[in-house]
Amino acid sequence: MELQAEKTRILAIHAHPDDIEILAGGTLTLLAAAGHTISIVTMTPGDCGSADLPSDDIAAQRRNEAGSAASRIGAEYRCAEFRDMSIFNDDASRRRVVEILRRNKPGVVLTSSPIDYLCDHEATSVLVRDACFAAPLRNYTTRDVQAAAPLPAIPHLYFMDPVGGVDRDGQPVSADFYVDVETVFAKKTEMLARHASQRDWLMKHHGIDDYLVMMETHTRDIGQRAGLKLAEGFRRYKGHPYPQTPLLEELLGSQVAV
Numbered sequence: 561m562e563l564q565a566e567k568t569r570i571l572a573i574h575a576h577p578d579d580i581e582i583l584a585g586g587t588l589t590l591l592a593a594a595g596h597t598i599s600i601v602t603m604t605p606g607d608c609g610s611a612d613l614p615s616d617d618i619a620a621q622r623r624n625e626a627g628s629a630a631s632r633i634g635a636e637y638r639c640a641e642f643r644d645m646s647i648f649n650d651d652a653s654r655r656r657v658v659e660i661l662r663r664n665k666p667g668v669v670l671t672s673s674p675i676d677y678l679c680d681h682e683a684t685s686v687l688v689r690d691a692c693f694a695a696p697l698r699n700y701t702t703r704d705v706q707a708a709a710p711l712p713a714i715p716h717l718y719f720m721d722p723v724g725g726v727d728r729d730g731q732p733v734s735a736d737f738y739v740d741v742e743t744v745f746a747k748k749t750e751m752l753a754r755h756a757s758q759r760d761w762l763m764k765h766h767g768i769d770d771y772l773v774m775m776e777t778h779t780r781d782i783g784q785r786a787g788l789k790l791a792e793g794f795r796r797y798k799g800h801p802y803p804q805t806p807l808l809e810e811l812l813g814s815q816v817a818v
């Protein structure tokens with residue numbers, strides 16, 4: 561009889577459609593290939609990500625793009641329906657994020673860096689961090705009409721790299737460990753390429769003329785820090801009640817470099 565390795569539910573939650581593909585698309589591809597269940601959640605549908613389309617139109621397009629990217633690795637996609645530049649660490653927002661966690665029941669949560677270039681990324685990080693703490697509390701209600709049950713425990717929490725791998729002063733943010741994504745880089749690129757609307761918008765707003773090249777440069781820069789060709793970095797959240805066993809590192813096995 562063959563032993564079935566235990567599978568884990570993994571939730572990646574970041575601010576906008578495409579952040580997860582850029583910062584963790586390779587790692588999620590490896591985890592999906594190992595049979596783990598992957599869910600991708602964005603806080604907003606990227607409703608400010610267009611210089612031409614009204615917000616509802618670009619939001620609809622970007623939900624479709626994010627769903628298509630997630631489907632490349634058999635992942636589920638959901639939008640938490642906050643709005644761009646309007647993610648705040650307040651009572652209602654924390655309850656909404658806790659409800660997402662309770663419905664998803666993750667063993668591992670990957671979220672945005674606490675320090676990053678964009679307010680939405682930083683607000684997402686603190687909301688997810690605190691929602692992980694609140695999700696098992698029996699007396700904490702989300703006030704949802706169909707509220708899911710509290711989680712059995714705080715999930716393992718990891719932060720992705722900030723965009724560009726640097727803080728607001730341009731200083732490198734070191735990861736605890738790096739995941740070698742060279743073997744799955746084509747799939748990571750394929751996922752990001754599904755976000756067709758963003759190539760055009762980045763050209764107009766940021767003056768960056770190649771979306772996919774920008775992602776490859778980022779992934780190479782992170783790889784260089786670990787002596788790898790292409791990598792993604794992660795930090796395990798060290799807060800005292802949060803699980804400190806290296807679950808994500810164990811799931812990724814030989815793909816991990818310290």
Ligand SMILES: [Zn+2]
Pocket residue numbers: 575576579678680681
């Ligand atoms: Zn973003």
